[in-house]
Amino acid sequence: MDAAKYDVVGIGNAIVDVLAHADDDFLQSHELAKGAMTxxxxxxxxxxxxxxxxxxxxxxxxxxxxxxxxxxLGGKGAFVGKVRDDQLGAIFRHDIRTLGVGFDTLLAxxxxxxxxxxxxVTPDAQRTMLTYLGACVELGPDDIDPDVIAESxxxxxxxxxxxxxxxxxxxxxxxxxxxxxxxLVSLSLSDAFCVGRYRDEFRDLVxxxxxxxxxxxxxxxxxxxxxxxxEALQHVREGCDIAALTRSENGAVIVSGEEVHVLDAEPVAxxxxxxxxxxxxxxxxxxxxxxxxxxxxxxxxxAIVAAETIQHMGARPDVSFRELVENTLEExxx
Amino acid sequence: MDAAKYDVVGIGNAIVDVLAHADDDFLQSHELAKGAMTxxxxxxxxxxxxxxxxxxxxxxxxxxxxxxxxxxLGGKGAFVGKVRDDQLGAIFRHDIRTLGVGFDTLLAxxxxxxxxxxxxVTPDAQRTMLTYLGACVELGPDDIDPDVIAESxxxxxxxxxxxxxxxxxxxxxxxxxxxxxxxLVSLSLSDAFCVGRYRDEFRDLVxxxxxxxxxxxxxxxxxxxxxxxxEALQHVREGCDIAALTRSENGAVIVSGEEVHVLDAEPVAxxxxxxxxxxxxxxxxxxxxxxxxxxxxxxxxxAIVAAETIQHMGARPDVSFRELVENTLEExxx
Numbered sequence: 244m245d246a247a248k249y250d251v252v253g254i255g256n257a258i259v260d261v262l263a264h265a266d267d268d269f270l271q272s273h274e275l276a277k278g279a280m281t282x283x284x285x286x287x288x289x290x291x292x293x294x295x296x297x298x299x300x301x302x303x304x305x306x307x308x309x310x311x312x313x314x315x316l317g318g319k320g321a322f323v324g325k326v327r328d329d330q331l332g333a334i335f336r337h338d339i340r341t342l343g344v345g346f347d348t349l350l351a352x353x354x355x356x357x358x359x360x361x362x363x364v365t366p367d368a369q370r371t372m373l374t375y376l377g378a379c380v381e382l383g384p385d386d387i388d389p390d391v392i393a394e395s396x397x398x399x400x401x402x403x404x405x406x407x408x409x410x411x412x413x414x415x416x417x418x419x420x421x422x423x424x425x426x427l428v429s430l431s432l433s434d435a436f437c438v439g440r441y442r443d444e445f446r447d448l449v450x451x452x453x454x455x456x457x458x459x460x461x462x463x464x465x466x467x468x469x470x471x472x473x474e475a476l477q478h479v480r481e482g483c484d485i486a487a488l489t490r491s492e493n494g495a496v497i498v499s500g501e502e503v504h505v506l507d508a509e510p511v512a513x514x515x516x517x518x519x520x521x522x523x524x525x526x527x528x529x530x531x532x533x534x535x536x537x538x539x540x541x542x543x544x545x546a547i548v549a550a551e552t553i554q555h556m557g558a559r560p561d562v563s564f565r566e567l568v569e570n571t572l573e574e575x576x577x
Numbered sequence: 578m579d580a581a582k583y584d585v586v587g588i589g590n591a592i593v594d595v596l597a598h599a600d601d602d603f604l605q606s607h608e609l610a611k612g613a614m615t616x617x618x619x620x621x622x623x624x625x626x627x628x629x630x631x632x633x634x635x636x637x638x639x640x641x642x643x644x645x646x647x648x649x650l651g652g653k654g655a656f657v658g659k660v661r662d663d664q665l666g667a668i669f670r671h672d673i674r675t676l677g678v679g680f681d682t683l684l685a686x687x688x689x690x691x692x693x694x695x696x697x698v699t700p701d702a703q704r705t706m707l708t709y710l711g712a713c714v715e716l717g718p719d720d721i722d723p724d725v726i727a728e729s730x731x732x733x734x735x736x737x738x739x740x741x742x743x744x745x746x747x748x749x750x751x752x753x754x755x756x757x758x759x760x761l762v763s764l765s766l767s768d769a770f771c772v773g774r775y776r777d778e779f780r781d782l783v784x785x786x787x788x789x790x791x792x793x794x795x796x797x798x799x800x801x802x803x804x805x806x807x808e809a810l811q812h813v814r815e816g817c818d819i820a821a822l823t824r825s826e827n828g829a830v831i832v833s834g835e836e837v838h839v840l841d842a843e844p845v846a847x848x849x850x851x852x853x854x855x856x857x858x859x860x861x862x863x864x865x866x867x868x869x870x871x872x873x874x875x876x877x878x879x880a881i882v883a884a885e886t887i888q889h890m891g892a893r894p895d896v897s898f899r900e901l902v903e904n905t906l907e908e909x910x911x
Contacts, residue, residue, distance in 0.1 A: 297645065297672040297893055300634035311631065330664040330690070338631040356664070559631055 250533035252395035255306025257324030288375035302338035312526025315564035321345035383409035393424035402433035509550035519558025586729035589640025591658030599697035622709035636672035646860025649898035655679035717743035727758035736767035843884035853892025
């Protein structure tokens with residue numbers, strides 16, 4: 244892999260998460276789709292927040308979480324995403340920049356406030372997400388800096404970016420620029436319902452533009468409309484160069500042509516909140532990949548940092564991922 | 578104790594906490610007073626935030642934490658404190674109101690933003706706090722609603738309120754109103770350095786106005802300028818009706834005239850962050866007291882909820898305090 248200023252540039256919705264505990268009755272009485280990400284407007288967000296218990300705020304956003312995880316592993320990351328010039332925007336910018344991530348997207352000076360995601364964590368540690376996109380809808384092709392894309396080994400895109408209308412154009416532009424510069428494009432499918440909203444476009448993308456695909460079991464089955472995981476696996480082997488498919492407590496499958504690895508999940512002592520598990524897995528995998536490690540080791544690192552992420556509230560690293568991985572693998576990452 | 582709409586009304590600085598891990602070298606190189614609360618201006622706050630690692634935001638404020646804890650125990654609380662009409666102010670208001678706490682202080686419409694406290698948590702779980710008071714300096718006597726004070730069994734005041742200039746007047750006014758209505762006044766000394774800033778006034782208050790005093794070992798020794806805990810204990814027995822003195826892992830001493838209880842600390846499996854330990858203790862004690870429980874049981878409930886609070890990041894309850902206490906005491910609080 245050619246040298247570059249950044250290992251990975253992530254492009255995604257720039258979101259502050261608002262996390263609170265809730266029980267299943269709350270989800271049912273408010274007709275919230277458990278485990279999914281649902282888009283909501285500002286009025287619904289305000290009403291739902293009124294009903295939400297006391298909360299904790301942390302920076303979030305799927306691709307942003309991945310880049311934060313990559314940085315915590317010692318990787319060099321950049322992020323592109325839109326916040327407003329408000330207090331939540333300042334929190335988002337602080338949290339990603341303080342990790343050493345390059346983040347220079349211009350702040351929106353007017354319009355809707357910084358995006359937030361109301362996350363209800365049920366006693367089974369499952370998270371149910373309601374996203375008010377706010378300033379994310381302002382992200383467009385002009386926010387893509389060609390130099391940053393060309394100087395990143397991998398351009399990593401979240402499927403959620405298909406929701407804000409102009410962001411899709413930014414998404415396509417960035418992936419074309421990346422390939423033109425001889426770099427790789429990676430996509431996370433994000434959410435099974437999101438796949439359902441844009442299935443044809445995602446299939447086309449995966450087949451024609453994506454080099455490294457991340458998906459969980461529900462998402463990959465939704466993409467190919469299959470009943471079983473194995474059927475989806477056979478489809479994706481034809482579809483793109485490398486796929487990393489996560490299966491929660493059942494581990495992960497990494498596939499690249501003839502090469503297939505079936506990896507176990509890492510042990511989890513205290514499951515607290517599954518928010519960000521997939522994002523962390525992608526961080527670990529992409530860190531290993533850009534360090535030119537073998538694919539099974541990339542997957543193992545992903546599994547280690549995902550297991551850490553689900554043992555506390557919030558999607559961002561709570562410890563140094565690098566130290567965690569070094570201690571678990573009993574080897575230096577230098 | 579006469580019936581009342583509220584068990585406790587708390588008056589304090591309304592603050593959003595910004596918590597991050599840091600090591601001792603960071604504290605030393607920035608000359609931060611470990612374990613203390615230091616006031617900072619907006620420029621210092623901005624500079625220090627730039628240097629701070631990725632953070633988590635939670636509502637805080639000493640008296641506000643206590644009222645939140647009281648509500649989590651099933652007590653009826655009200656809170657008086659000043660935030661601005663900004664995003665952090667909305668978070669503060671949400672988090673306290675959603676617990677069922679009465680919070681009707683008018684928002685500041687102009688001036689400085691909502692207060693924040695930068696909290697650095699070192700690997701020993703000790704917290705070091707740097708507070709930018711922001712909108713708290715707008716709190717004044719006009720914010721004290723006589724009806725709320727008269728309808729609260731206890732008026733609870735934090736010593737930190739002596740820092741913003743007008744708040745001191747609000748503090749005095751509220752304590753006089755409370756006594757005029759035949760209610761009790763309670764004070765937390767807050768911080769040993771804060772005691773040092775206002776020692777003579779605090780001594781006068783404790784002697785002439787305070788019915789229930791909360792202090793930790795450093796604070797009570799600072800108040801009476803004694804070398805040993807026991808010397809301070811003898812002073813405070815003369816000084817006020819009831820004193821609840823906390824000593825971290827060495828438990829607590831409750832003293833009221835002839836009645837003295839020396840209580841053990843509760844076991845702590847995973848010490849994470851000591852922020853809010855004293856606030857939680859006061860919540861448990863005041864809950865028991867307003868339910869007319871014996872003093873040793875009030876102290877035990879305080880110790881139980883304090884032990885829970887220091888096992889996660891942030892000062893607010895992470896579980897139902899009521900369920901926790903019922904499970905620990907193996908009895909219903911109904």
